[in-house]
Amino acid sequence: MKLYEINIELENLLDEVQENGGEISADLEKKLDALELQRSVKIANVCLFFKNLVSFQSAVSDEIKNLTQKKKVIDNKIDFLKEYISRNLREGEKINEANFSISWRKSDAVEVTPFINLEEFAKQYPDFVTHKIEVAKTKVKDYIKSTGVIPDGIEYKEKNNIIIK
Template sequence: MNLYEINKSILNCVTIESGENVDMETGEIISAEQLNELKMERAEKIKNIALWVKNLTADATALDNEIKTLTARKKAAKNKIDSLKDWLEFNLKEGEKISEPQYAISWRASERVKVTNVKELPEEFLKYSEPTPDKTGIKKAIKAGREIKGAELVKSNNLQIK
């Protein structure tokens, strides 16, 4: 999707079919020299790159929305699967086998662990996750005048394209 017309020479510096000018993992421009050496006014270069960033931002947003939609559809499909399997389990006798050309239904033995009381488990069978800092809470506390050991508020400038 292209919301803005981007100069082809800018796109050619960074987008090559083989992906050799852009690290596809990081998005880093491998051939920044080529971009710098383009015979184009600085303002024109900046404009085209800013518009390209806006295009890519719109693409990323559209992809995020599509991921949310597909994730919801996947969850709904899995819930239907579980519900239909529950119906089959309820309506088939345990051990009953049905075999047809299009499907086969049978029972298999399985094992699972049912934890009845976590507090009684030996330490070796417990997993703990690393604590994660509440950066929002820390920021609010520092701004309110509290001194928080192990954290500080750092001022920075972030590029903004609108």
């Protein structure tokens, strides 16, 4: 019997007690005791199940934190190894093996020099900065590509990025 069914049955039995003038017969008392016991057991089981779920939720949250930390460590190792391989190859050197290949892809990057005066840069090139007064590197790169002019405080570098498959 489900908990809500037990509660309904208890209400029916209590209504029966009222109909009998408030007297509880031995048979009615046995039924009430049995239902109360069933109800208590069901409530206890639901509470224990709830506690188990709360505990499981906490364990899952802890595991997420642990896995997030492990992922960060693995990401750092991957970045280190990619940089390590890149440093130990000649730029542009390609390698094709049965279980891996190394190739290079050209890309452009805009690097803002540490001594740039952001306020002056923002006045001179308002479209190249965000509201936070940062250099909008993508816009600067597009500007450099279209005009060939490199704004003061900006270094333009062509890079080769390693690709490992």
